[in-house]
Amino acid sequence: MVYLDNNATTRIAPEVFEAMKPYLTDEYGNAASVHSFGSRLMHPLDLARERLAGLIGAGTKDDLTFTSGGTESNNAVIRSVIRSYPNRKHIVTTGVEHSSVGKVVADLEKHGYSVTRVPVDRNGNLDIDFFKNSLKQDTALVTIMWANNETGVISPVEEISKITREKNILFHCDAVQAAGKVKIDVQKIPVDYLSVSAHKLHGPKGIGLLYVRACVPYVPFMLGGAQQNGRRAGTENIAGIVGFGAAADLAGRFLSDAAAVKKILGLRDKLEREISKRINGTAIAGGKSSRVPNTSQIIFENVEGEALLQTMSDSEIYASGGSTCTAGTTQPSHVILAMGFSEKQASAAIRFSLSRYTTEEEVKKVLEVLPGLVARLRSLSSVS
Numbered sequence: 001m002v003y004l005d006n007n008a009t010t011r012i013a014p015e016v017f018e019a020m021k022p023y024l025t026d027e028y029g030n031a032a033s034v035h036s037f038g039s040r041l042m043h044p045l046d047l048a049r050e051r052l053a054g055l056i057g058a059g060t061k062d063d064l065t066f067t068s069g070g071t072e073s074n075n076a077v078i079r080s081v082i083r084s085y086p087n088r089k090h091i092v093t094t095g096v097e098h099s100s101v102g103k104v105v106a107d108l109e110k111h112g113y114s115v116t117r118v119p120v121d122r123n124g125n126l127d128i129d130f131f132k133n134s135l136k137q138d139t140a141l142v143t144i145m146w147a148n149n150e151t152g153v154i155s156p157v158e159e160i161s162k163i164t165r166e167k168n169i170l171f172h173c174d175a176v177q178a179a180g181k182v183k184i185d186v187q188k189i190p191v192d193y194l195s196v197s198a199h200k201l202h203g204p205k206g207i208g209l210l211y212v213r214a215c216v217p218y219v220p221f222m223l224g225g226a227q228q229n230g231r232r233a234g235t236e237n238i239a240g241i242v243g244f245g246a247a248a249d250l251a252g253r254f255l256s257d258a259a260a261v262k263k264i265l266g267l268r269d270k271l272e273r274e275i276s277k278r279i280n281g282t283a284i285a286g287g288k289s290s291r292v293p294n295t296s297q298i299i300f301e302n303v304e305g306e307a308l309l310q311t312m313s314d315s316e317i318y319a320s321g322g323s324t325c326t327a328g329t330t331q332p333s334h335v336i337l338a339m340g341f342s343e344k345q346a347s348a349a350i351r352f353s354l355s356r357y358t359t360e361e362e363v364k365k366v367l368e369v370l371p372g373l374v375a376r377l378r379s380l381s382s383v384s
């Protein structure tokens with residue numbers, strides 16, 4: 001099989017699985033216990049926090065809280081900020097966020113908040129002047145993703161963080177699709193809140209990270225036990241946390257290995273170049289923009305994306321159409337629509353997302369099979 005759906009989820013790295021094993025078998029204690037069989041688990045937990053702090057450049061591991069994933073981290077930040085500033089009723093975001101931000105913000109809108117969605121241009125780039133002008137006295141939060149899950153387009157996070165700092169407005173960044181793909185340093189780019197998810201970087205599912213800069217307010221939304229300094233109640237998922245730490249360590253090494261990064265970028269670029277050459281009527285969404293190296297969203301004109309995904313799947317080539325979290329519905333990609341493409345084009349978008357495990361042979365197979373599949377679907381639709 002050829003798995004090119006790594007923005008949906010990734011395989012667990014073998015080293016990560018090995019690191020997790022003891023905590024799924026013998027070391028099954030509860031880290032909050034008084035006895036040492038449980039309390040000794042604080043050590044691997046702390047090590048994982050240190051590794052995650054390293055991955056995102058946090059000065060201290062004390063600013064990190066483990067959650068159940070990117071969705072929880074995003075929900076927790078937005079809910080926290082509205083509790084912290086009950087008199088500020090304005091939120092700034094974009095029209096291309098993941099639904100775990102988009103739907104929370106839309107829900108707040110129904111409950112009296114005003115929301116500004118900064119537009120993106122045809123290349124997926126944010127209108128920064130529009131952004132600047134949208135900030136108001138009562139803006140509670142700016143929530144903008146680091147890298148887009150569909151196109152891979154990178155937001156101008158450094159500029160955004162400078163502007164929000166100057167205006168004293170809190171900035172949350174959903175870095176779920178950026179972490180492990182590009183370098184993140186929350187000291188150089190001072191975001192206030194950052195979300196990361198383990199299963200997008202060869203770690204296990206069901207474990208995420210929330211970074212909260214020291215000195216910014218945080219009101220926990222998960223209440224119960226006093227775990228994680230009271231920031232996130234619930235018995236810690238030690239195996240998941242250890243796996244996340246191991247995955248972060250591997251991701252950090254990958255990012256420091258210029259040849260490894262170049263390899264994945266080379267494969268992605270080859271895929272795009274050859275698809276454009278071999279199949280007419282294609283367009284790479286955000287192709288002219290700065291993007292994470294593994295992601296390619298391609299529009300195949302006059303093709304129904306779902307049908308193409310299905311025929312690809314029959315050939316054991318796995319990719320996505322639009323955001324995976326909304327897959328199964330036939331909604332056209334909201335990201336492609338926001339970039340000014342038509343509904344038909346948005347429904348014809350396929351996302352290929354590579355990983356450090358992707359091989360030259362896999363890309364070759366896609367390039368051999370895909371032109372025939374597209375041609376067949378186009379001829380069928382011209383007949384009907």
Ligand code: PLP
Pocket residue numbers: 007008068069070071072074098100145147148149174176177197198199208324325
């Ligand atoms: N944010 C982005 C940009 C994502 O792509 C995803 C998942 O696809 C999430 C958040 C949600 O992360 P999780 O699956 O860990 O809840």
